[in-house]
Amino acid sequence: MARYRAAIVGTGAIATAHAAALRALGDRVELAAVVDVDRARATAFAAEWSVPTVAADLAGLLTGEHLDLVHICTPPAAHVPLALDCLRAGAHVVVEKPPTLSLADLDVLVEASRETGSHLATIFQHRFGAGAARLRGLIAAGELGRPLLATCETLWYRDQAYYEVPWRGKWETEGGGPTMGHGIHQFDLLLSVLGPWEQVTAVAARQARPVVTEDVSMALVTFADGTVASVVNSVLSPRQVSALRFDFEYATVELSHLYGYTDANWTITPAPGHEDLAERWAKASDSTEITDHLPQLTAVLDALDAGAPPPVTLAETRQTMEFIAAIYASAFTRRPISRGEIGAGHPFATSMNGTGAPWETSR
Missing domain, CATH: 3.40.50.720 (NAD(P)-binding Rossmann-like Domain)
Known part of the structure; x- marks a missing residue:
């Protein structure tokens, strides 16, 4: 090689x-x-x-x-x-x-x-865990039925000392708050599982931290196939968790961890009559821990060996970044934002705070 x-x-x-x-x-x-x-x-x-x-x-x-x-x-x-x-x-x-x-x-x-x-x-390394790959495979094979509902939570805690690093908590140097820098891993995994999102309705607030960005945001999301989801991003939560839940016709699949996961952090709860899904999930278990970058960087080299674009590609990245922009745009303009709406020249295309956060009274 x-x-x-x-x-x-x-x-x-x-x-x-x-x-x-x-x-x-x-x-x-x-x-x-x-x-x-x-x-x-x-x-x-x-x-x-x-x-x-x-x-x-x-x-x-x-x-x-x-x-x-x-x-x-x-x-x-x-x-x-x-x-x-x-x-x-x-x-x-x-x-x-x-x-x-x-x-x-x-x-x-x-x-x-x-x-x-x-x-x-x-680097979106959470896409590359065995459980995430297995979930995407089961969806593609139709074994879980239609996705119906999902929840995505990044509830972390960052104290005031964390924001003493000069570039943190500022639009011009960090780009945003927990929506941009913390929850991004969880909802990127959500998007990699559920595919294209269609519309976002969101709120964002600066509740407690000495920042000019938000310190919490919440969004309701509709996906292209009709799936609905909620996404919460916080740096104010003393009981920290990173959690995803997917409700399908035939099973609920959940992931709960903090900064990295193994198969032990995934659970599957079959609907009545579909108990075999739990057995198949268990048989395919993998001990790899997604706390580092090795699985993704292995995939990067594999792609370069094959002369292909390495994952996560710019097109895939853009879907996640457009989702972030839509959360801010919806929160700050107080209306739903559709995929494709934030085009060239749009205020939220050039800066994630776009027309200005409600608490930015100086603008």
Whole structure:
């Protein structure tokens, strides 16, 4: 199999997950370089992970090194310029969530990828667990019947000290609150299971945290096939949980965890007359834990080996990012938002706070 040369840009906490996954991939990929504006931190990271090259500037590294894959692990505001440098240099990109601060910025990357032929994948690792794959397979085979109802909850707790990091809690540097930066993993998994959404009706509020973004949001969602769902995102919840529930004609399937899951976190409750579904689910159990990036990065390399776009593709990412924009647009304009409504030039395409949050009295 091909051996890829990779670099990590940004050596903060999330970079460790990328480095660990790359090491676990063995001879398929070499972590050849790290980049960080903090030279001391980058040097320490490189020593820990046996990385031969440390650089302070990505553009210079791309000029002097051949890189197949660049992992962008910086705060969100830096993602677009860094990704553009990579794509234009012929390197594929793996970017942490959220990939951009707006739909308009994402479309810039879509166009750059089309022009250069280089790919960009967004880290949405929760799609890649065995339970999620099994659920999608059962749906595709029609074994669960029609999806009817779903609930999606990201109820987390972040105290005031968390927001002392300068870029957090601001539209211009984080892009949003828990809708953008916390709940995104759970409702991305929801969307990967249920498919295209059609309409969103939402509320958002700033209840308690010292931020200019929201600290809680709630949405009612209608999907293309008629399924209805609720989505709640919070950083105010002392009893933390990440939870998904899917009610089908023949069974309820649930996932409850916090930051990562195994098959033990999934349950299936068959409807009367469909008890065999529980047996089939149990027989296909898998012990893989989705707390790291290895399953998705394995899929990325598999796709590159095959000459295919790596998952999660820009088209898939756009569905999730448009959903986020729709939550904000509905909450701040106080009306339902339909898929496709937020087009080029729309205020919520260029910024997730669009026409302004109700609490932003200075606007």
